[in-house]
Amino acid sequence: MSPTPPPRIAVVGAGPGGLACARILARHGITATVYDRDAGPDARDQGGSLDLHADNGQLALREAGLLEEFFRLARPEGQEMRQLDPSGAVLFHHVPGPDERFKPEIDRRLLRDVLLASLPAGTVRWGHTLRAVTGPADGPRRLHFADGATVECDLVIGADGAWSTVRRAVSDATPRYTGVSFLEAWFHDVTTGHPGVADLVGQGSAAAADGERGLFAQRNGGDHIRVYIIQRAPADWITAAGLDPRDTDQVRALLLERFRDWSLRMRRLIGDNDGPYVDRPIHALPAGHTWQHSPSVTLLGDAAHLMPPLGVGVNLALLDACELALALARHDTVGQAVRAYEDTMLPRSAETSRLLDGAVHDLVSTELPDFAAADAR
Ligand SMILES: Cc1cc2nc3c(=O)[nH]c(=O)nc-3n(C[C@H](O)[C@H](O)[C@H](O)COP(=O)(O)OP(=O)(O)OC[C@H]3O[C@@H](n4cnc5c(N)ncnc54)[C@H](O)[C@@H]3O)c2cc1C
Numbered sequence: 410m411s412p413t414p415p416p417r418i419a420v421v422g423a424g425p426g427g428l429a430c431a432r433i434l435a436r437h438g439i440t441a442t443v444y445d446r447d448a449g450p451d452a453r454d455q456g457g458s459l460d461l462h463a464d465n466g467q468l469a470l471r472e473a474g475l476l477e478e479f480f481r482l483a484r485p486e487g488q489e490m491r492q493l494d495p496s497g498a499v500l501f502h503h504v505p506g507p508d509e510r511f512k513p514e515i516d517r518r519l520l521r522d523v524l525l526a527s528l529p530a531g532t533v534r535w536g537h538t539l540r541a542v543t544g545p546a547d548g549p550r551r552l553h554f555a556d557g558a559t560v561e562c563d564l565v566i567g568a569d570g571a572w573s574t575v576r577r578a579v580s581d582a583t584p585r586y587t588g589v590s591f592l593e594a595w596f597h598d599v600t601t602g603h604p605g606v607a608d609l610v611g612q613g614s615a616a617a618a619d620g621e622r623g624l625f626a627q628r629n630g631g632d633h634i635r636v637y638i639i640q641r642a643p644a645d646w647i648t649a650a651g652l653d654p655r656d657t658d659q660v661r662a663l664l665l666e667r668f669r670d671w672s673l674r675m676r677r678l679i680g681d682n683d684g685p686y687v688d689r690p691i692h693a694l695p696a697g698h699t700w701q702h703s704p705s706v707t708l709l710g711d712a713a714h715l716m717p718p719l720g721v722g723v724n725l726a727l728l729d730a731c732e733l734a735l736a737l738a739r740h741d742t743v744g745q746a747v748r749a750y751e752d753t754m755l756p757r758s759a760e761t762s763r764l765l766d767g768a769v770h771d772l773v774s775t776e777l778p779d780f781a782a783a784d785a786r
Pocket residue numbers: 421422423424425426427444445446447458459460537538539540568569570571572573574591689709710711712718719720721722723724726
């Protein structure tokens with residue numbers, strides 16, 4: 410009798426979730442191919458700094474055999490946290506202890522480099538934009554790419570982020586606007602170029618709010634600082650004000666007007682930035698999003714449970730990836746593994762997304778966040 414051939418596994422999305430899944434599968438002798446629409450690993454800016462938590466993101470990196478590498482590259486000093494008021498006065502200040510390792514920061518690009526370098530050559534196929542997944546629920550499934558190519562597989566893992574194409578094969582849900590918008594601003598060479606901003610932010614992050622708007626500033630590697638200017642506003646607030654989002658000077662003038670009651674020192678975080686602003690209206694999937702179970706398609710990370718960016722997204726994507734890969738290594742069939750993974754992941758993500766649903770509005774609240782209030786008592 411000929412042995413059963415190994416399942417053909419396709420991971421769509423080379424973000425942290427998709428890459429971690431492929432890496433842990435490879436460590437268990439399971440081959441997967443990762444498809445990503447980016448032309449290559451350097452095709453676009455990977456964004457800012459991420460904190461990886463001991464109780465989820467770091468667990469996944471341990472299973473991936475990459476935890477020591479993470480600690481070698483991470484910035485534990487990035488755990489410093491300041492809560493300021495609109496004048497710049499410090500309301501709360503957490504300075505991490507010398508051995509604090511609960512949530513060190515790492516630049517997103519470095520994390521992706523570590524994951525990519527850990528994969529067998531040829532695992533990631535760049536320049537593959539998925540257009541659709543077809544085929545019966547019990548498989549096999551066919552992936553259809555933008556260039557007309559197709560690939561047949563036994564399991565499709567949708568790790569393709571917020572606007573997932575794989576998700577459409579199992580769910581009608583789409584992300585909805587939360588009512589809160591971020592505008593991203595970058596500051597480079599801060600030690601010499603922006604000493605006032607560097608001083609306000611410290612080695613980690615600094616937040617401030619006045620009830621309608623807020624700021625979240627974060628130190629990144631390489632002497633950069635990223636600031637999110639946060640507003641309760643319609644998603645199209647820039648064009649609704651008659652402005653072109655690409656006109657940095659006009660957008661800056663509007664922002665400085667809206668933050669006119671904040672101190673000059675704090676307004677530097679809004680107006681002294683280098684380069685253009687990046688508009689990021691914040692969307693989320695409905696809390697408790699689930700889908701019709703299929704043994705041939707499953708989802709992880711943002712594709713499964715897009716939540717407001719409150720520091721858990723990457724951590725949950727890594728944990729999902731780890732649990733799915735381990736389930737595939739431990740069960741006899743792909744169908745049993747997908748069922749076991751979803752039985753754990755869906756209730757966990759439902760609980761977290763219910764907790765975070767609406768919490769994005771707390772970013773503009775003048776109440777001290779829970780952690781700061783607890784520490785201040
Ligand atoms: C402004 C902002 C700030 C954030 N800050 C933090 C933070 O500090 N900490 C944190 O934990 N989380 C943060 N998040 C959330 C975090 O970015 C996500 O939760 C995380 O990246 C999800 O990982 P993922 O692997 O599921 O998907 P992604 O990282 O989105 O990766 C998806 C991949 O799929 C690819 N792809 C998409 N569509 C297709 C297609 N059709 N065909 C082929 N490939 C495709 C993309 O190119 C991408 O490489 C933030 C999010 C935002 C918006």
